[in-house]
Amino acid sequence: GENVEQHPSTLSVQEGDSAVIKCTYSDSASNYFPWYKQELGKRPQLIIDIRSNVGEKKDQRIAVTLNKTAKHFSLHITETQPEDSAVYFCAASTYSSASKIIFGSGTRLSIRP
Amino acid sequence: DAMVIQNPRYQVTQFGKPVTLSCSQTLNHNVMYWYQQKSSQAPKLLFHYYDKDFNNEADTPDNFQSRRPNTSFCFLDIRSPGLGDAAMYLCATSRGGQTGANVLTFGAGSRLTVL
Numbered sequence: 001g002e003n004v005e006q007h008p009s010t011l012s013v014q015e016g017d018s019a020v021i022k023c024t025y026s027d028s029a030s031n032y033f034p035w036y037k038q039e040l041g042k043r044p045q046l047i048i049d050i051r052s053n054v055g056e057k058k059d060q061r062i063a064v065t066l067n068k069t070a071k072h073f074s075l076h077i078t079e080t081q082p083e084d085s086a087v088y089f090c091a092a093s094t095y096s097s098a099s100k101i102i103f104g105s106g107t108r109l110s111i112r113p
Numbered sequence: 114d115a116m117v118i119q120n121p122r123y124q125v126t127q128f129g130k131p132v133t134l135s136c137s138q139t140l141n142h143n144v145m146y147w148y149q150q151k152s153s154q155a156p157k158l159l160f161h162y163y164d165k166d167f168n169n170e171a172d173t174p175d176n177f178q179s180r181r182p183n184t185s186f187c188f189l190d191i192r193s194p195g196l197g198d199a200a201m202y203l204c205a206t207s208r209g210g211q212t213g214a215n216v217l218t219f220g221a222g223s224r225l226t227v228l
Contacts, residue, residue, distance in 0.1 A: 043219040099144045099209040103155040
């Protein structure tokens with residue numbers, strides 16, 4: 001089955017700097033890669049996703065890149081703000097009726113003022 | 114508003130006393146999932162339904178069962194809770210299907226405490 005590894009487990013950056021979180025996946029059939037943000041005591045919320053037919057996607061300060069050959073994808077947050085502090089999870093899935101979505105282990109991002 | 118609703122939000126049970134957690138959705142999504150999330154860990158998929166088709170993860174303990182009597186409702190039954198089953202249980206839904214509509218909508222979760 002699919003296995004998703006995520007690094008680093010914790011990340012602290014100065015406000016205004018960029019943050020990068022990396023994930024690798026094992027199943028070459030995976031073709032959908034979402035990122036979820038979970039604030040303390042709240043449910044995970046989708047912040048951005050990418051499908052395997054593109055290499056990069058941007059949404060304001062957030063971008064995701066995908067390297068299918070190497071089976072890794074990354075989340076990039078620029079101009080970080082205090083409200084970006086949260087736990088971020090990457091995930092991998094396939095287009096199929098089973099729609100199984102497996103999460104990485106998470107990255108706790110802290111933004112220093 | 115269309116949403117995913119979990120009940121109860123907080124459940125306290127005694128060691129070995131069965132519990133049932135419920136999840137309902139008004140999104141008319143095909144897929145419903147149960148995830149277990151322990152403190153500072155990632156959500157761990159227990160099982161999911163695509164319509165009535167049940168998919169169990171290989172490492173989900175037999176102590177955990179699920180029912181989906183109709184499109185809108187899904188239940189998680191823990192037959193004999195142990196201390197290690199204390200966690201947040203998250204229900205999620207997605208549209209599913211070949212179009213790749215796999216965006217998860219999560220409920221607020223049910224926090225289980227085992228005494």
